[in-house]
Amino acid sequence: MANDHHSVDIFSVIRRLYEYNALKFGQFKLKSGIESPVYIDLRTIISQPDLMIDLCHQYVPLMKQCRFDLICGVPYTALTMATYLSTKFRHPMVMRRKETKQHGTKQILEGVYQRGNRVLIIEDLISSGSSILETALTLRQAGLIVTDAIVFIDREQGGIRNLQHSDIDIKVHSCIHFSEMITYLKDEGHITGEKSSEVLEWIQSNYCAIPATLHNQLALTTCSSSWKSYEDRARLCQNPLGKRLFELMAMKRSNLCVSADLTDCQSILKLAELAGPHIVMLKTHVDIIDDFSMDFARRLRDLAKNHNFILFEDRKFADIGSTVQKQYAGGLFRLSEWTDLINAHLLPGPGLIEALRQEFMARSFKDSQQRGCLLISHLSSQGNLVPVDYAQEAYKMAIKNPDFIVGFISQTKVCTDPAFIHMTPGVRIGNEKNDKLGQQYTTPEDAVQNKGADLIIVGRGIISKLDSSCEEFETNIILYKQRGYNAYINLCQ
Ligand code: S5P
Numbered sequence: 155m156a157n158d159h160h161s162v163d164i165f166s167v168i169r170r171l172y173e174y175n176a177l178k179f180g181q182f183k184l185k186s187g188i189e190s191p192v193y194i195d196l197r198t199i200i201s202q203p204d205l206m207i208d209l210c211h212q213y214v215p216l217m218k219q220c221r222f223d224l225i226c227g228v229p230y231t232a233l234t235m236a237t238y239l240s241t242k243f244r245h246p247m248v249m250r251r252k253e254t255k256q257h258g259t260k261q262i263l264e265g266v267y268q269r270g271n272r273v274l275i276i277e278d279l280i281s282s283g284s285s286i287l288e289t290a291l292t293l294r295q296a297g298l299i300v301t302d303a304i305v306f307i308d309r310e311q312g313g314i315r316n317l318q319h320s321d322i323d324i325k326v327h328s329c330i331h332f333s334e335m336i337t338y339l340k341d342e343g344h345i346t347g348e349k350s351s352e353v354l355e356w357i358q359s360n361y362c363a364i365p366a367t368l369h370n371q372l373a374l375t376t377c378s379s380s381w382k383s384y385e386d387r388a389r390l391c392q393n394p395l396g397k398r399l400f401e402l403m404a405m406k407r408s409n410l411c412v413s414a415d416l417t418d419c420q421s422i423l424k425l426a427e428l429a430g431p432h433i434v435m436l437k438t439h440v441d442i443i444d445d446f447s448m449d450f451a452r453r454l455r456d457l458a459k460n461h462n463f464i465l466f467e468d469r470k471f472a473d474i475g476s477t478v479q480k481q482y483a484g485g486l487f488r489l490s491e492w493t494d495l496i497n498a499h500l501l502p503g504p505g506l507i508e509a510l511r512q513e514f515m516a517r518s519f520k521d522s523q524q525r526g527c528l529l530i531s532h533l534s535s536q537g538n539l540v541p542v543d544y545a546q547e548a549y550k551m552a553i554k555n556p557d558f559i560v561g562f563i564s565q566t567k568v569c570t571d572p573a574f575i576h577m578t579p580g581v582r583i584g585n586e587k588n589d590k591l592g593q594q595y596t597t598p599e600d601a602v603q604n605k606g607a608d609l610i611i612v613g614r615g616i617i618s619k620l621d622s623s624c625e626e627f628e629t630n631i632i633l634y635k636q637r638g639y640n641a642y643i644n645l646c647q
Contacts, residue, residue, distance in 0.1 A: 158215075158243075162208040164330055165338050170205050172344055174198060177335075179349055188360065192353045194307060196278040197231050210238045212329040213276065213304050217243075219327065220302040222274035224248050224267055228289045235306075236276040248273065250292050262292055269297030280305045280326060282362035283313035290324055291371060300324060307332060311362040321372055321570060332357055366542050381646040382572045384409075384608075390573045395494060395526035396560040399464055399575060402434040403609070409602075409642055410635045411435035411466065411577065413613030416620075417442050419450040425620055426454060428627055430461025432635045435495070437466040437611060440487045451492040464494045470530060472499035475509030482513050490517045490525075497528040497563055500547055507551060507559075514558055526558050532565035534580030535592040549574075567606030578607035582615040583633065589614070598634060602641035610638040 171177050175198065182193040199206050213235070225245050227236025229252045240247035248265035267273075273293050277286050280303075290300040301324065308314060308328035317324040333354055340350035382390075388400035403409050412429045414422045414436055422443070426436055436458065440446060458465050467489050471478045478498070483490045490513055498506055507527070514525045529552060531545040532538075545568045552559040552574055561575030562568045568576065582595040589595075601607040612634050619627045 158211060160207070160211045162211060164212050167205065167209050167212060168330070168335050168338055169342065169344070170202075170208075171196070171199070172339060174202055174205065177339075179345055179353065190360075191349075191356050194279060194309075196306065200234050206234065206238065209306060210235050210242070212306060213239060214243075216304045216327040216329065217274065220274050220304070221272055222302070223271040224265070224273045224298075226250060226273050226275055226289060226293060228275060228277040228285045231278045232276050235278065239276065248293075248298075250289050263296050267296070267298060270299065272299045272301065275300060275303035275324075277303055277305045279307040279309055280313035280328070281309045281311045282364050283316040283322075283324075283326070284364050284368055286313075286317060286324065286326065287322060287364060287368060287372065290322070302327065304329070306330065307335065309362075310357055311360055313362060316362075316364050366545075380570070380572075383646075384642075387572045387575075387608075392556040392573060393524075393526055393558050393560060395464070395524040395558075396573065396575060398524060399434060399560065399609075402462060402464070406432075406434055406462070407639055408432055408434050408635045409607075409609045409638045410631075411437050411609055411611045412616050412631070413437045413439075413468070413579070413611055414617065415439055415442065415613045416617060417444050419443060419445050419447070419453075421620060423450070423453055423457065425617060426457040426461070428620075428624065429616065429631055430457060430463060432628075432631050433461075433463050434609070435464045435466050437468050438493075439468050440489070446486065448488065448491075451488075455492050458494075465492065466495040466497075466528075467493040469496050470499060471496065471506060471510070472501055473506070474502055475505035478502075478506050479509045479513050482510065483517070490514075494524065495526050495528060495560065497530055499530050500544065500551060504551070507555060511555065511558060526560035528560055528563050528575075528577065531562040531568045534565060534578075534594055536588065536594050537592065561608075563611075564607070565605055575608045576606050577609045577611055578602075578605055579611035579613070581607075581610045581612050581634075581638075583637070584615070598637040599641045602638060603645060607638075608642065610634070 176195055178193040179191060182190045184190050199209065224247060225236050225240055226248045227233040229250060236247055239245060248263055248267050251262050275286055275289055280286065286303045293300050303324055304327045306329045308331050310332045314326045317326050336350050336353055339345045340347055384400045384404040388397050391397040391400060410433045412433050414425050416422050416425065454465065469489065471481060489496060498510065510527055518525060529548040531548040533540050548562055549569045561577060564576045564578060578601045580594050580596060581598055581601050583597060586595055598610050601610050616631055616634060619630045
């Protein structure tokens with residue numbers, strides 16, 4: 155990097171930002187709806203070239219500490235700063251569009267670069283770190299390496315720490331901290347001591363988190379960049395049922411679970427016989443069967459053994475532990491005697507999970523069968539009231555119980571840990587986008603590539619063909635199997 159002979163004290167820049175009204179004190183409604191006693195708007199300085207130049211030179215000492223081939227400004231405010239630094243010091247630049255072009259090459263990243271180039275991100279200020287992360291995701295998706303970012307002001311609201319998260323791993327350097335800036339303005343008599351304390355207190359009590367949607371996108375990117383085969387994932391799995399499931403998926407070249415939402419035993423057994431060679435799992439709703447008997451359960455188990463698939467009762471437990479134990483082990487259905495996998499909501503708290511653990515252990519002691527549980531992290535139905543932090547809570551519960559939590563019933567990635575499986579319902583090929591009772595459908599490709607599914611759950615898309623000819627049934631189920639499996643394999647490229 156060329157020597158910089160342009161030395162201007164950072165506090166003189168702060169004073170001029172204050173004089174030009176780029177730093178305002180009062181009551182301001184932020185984009186988030188929150189009222190703030192301070193407003194920083196560095197966009198205005200494009201009309202003050204001298205100030206812009208002096209501000210840009212504050213980045214230079216920090217740039218010398220970073221290794222990079224290219225620079226990239228976060229749109230829009232920092233684009234001008236990055237452009238100045240690029241042309242003044244001859245650093246090639248790339249530019250990230252905020253929206254993809256509707257015509258021409260549809261590029262989101264403009265400029266010339268090669269995979270493996272290191273990019274330094276330039277930003278004006280950081281609060282949560284979301285804008286830097288969005289830019290970093292685009293750059294990383296293009297095969298570029300992002301390890302560092304420089305901001306002019308650190309608002310001290312958690313952004314620098316947020317970006318240190320192991321999934322993100324970006325070191326953010328700042329020219330000045332918000333508190334230093336406020337203290338300077340107070341000491342110079344631009345703002346009162348009272349105002350300074352009010353603003354500092356406000357900043358300290360207003361931590362900014364990265365939105366869950368952006369975190370999900372990050373998880374997807376991290377996953378696709380560290381893609382693992384089902385065989386590899388089987389090796390990483392701590393619980394025996396999860397391990398067996400990944401092994402089955404690799405061996406049968408299938409990530410398909412059929413949802414046997416049928417109301418008589420005969421039809422379910424017919425479905426299991428026909429679908430058996432193509433699926434890794436058959437899911438039941440045992441309480442919709444009119445003529446359930448333990449003899450049916452035994453015959454279904456035999457079919458599962460012959461065709462090598464897992465039996466999953468979609469019971470969605472959601473009660474206190476002691477009730478769940480009875481629901482799982484007793485009653486008419488005696489689920490613990492014939493199902494491999496069940497699922498549960500987290501709403502009642504950890505007692506439910508502990509109850510299942512005790513039952514699993516008691517049963518496995520008798521029959522040494524592998525058992526596991528899935529946690530519900532999302533629902534596919536329109537307008538569902540599952541809270542946004544449900545998925546994070548599900549993940550926390552899963553890592554506490556990796557010996558029997560197999561994974562999640564999800565609509566987006568809950569975590570990047572390859573040992574946990576993500577199973578996604580609401581999948582259908584064809585024109586149906588919903589079922590008029592709230593179910594929402596997507597294609598196998600969308601479920602795997604955009605919603606993070608490792609395994610797809612298909613009900614009516616398959617069982618609607620049960621009364622068709624065997625050939626028609628088979629052609630259809632093979633289509634689901636191939637499209638789901640290929641979507642996963644294609645992620646590795
Ligand atoms: O969010 C969910 C969770 C589940 S387990 N949405 C779902 O649809 N399911 C189940 O998946 C649902 O109970 C049904 O058994 C199956 C989807 O069936 P389909 O006919 O709509 O494919």
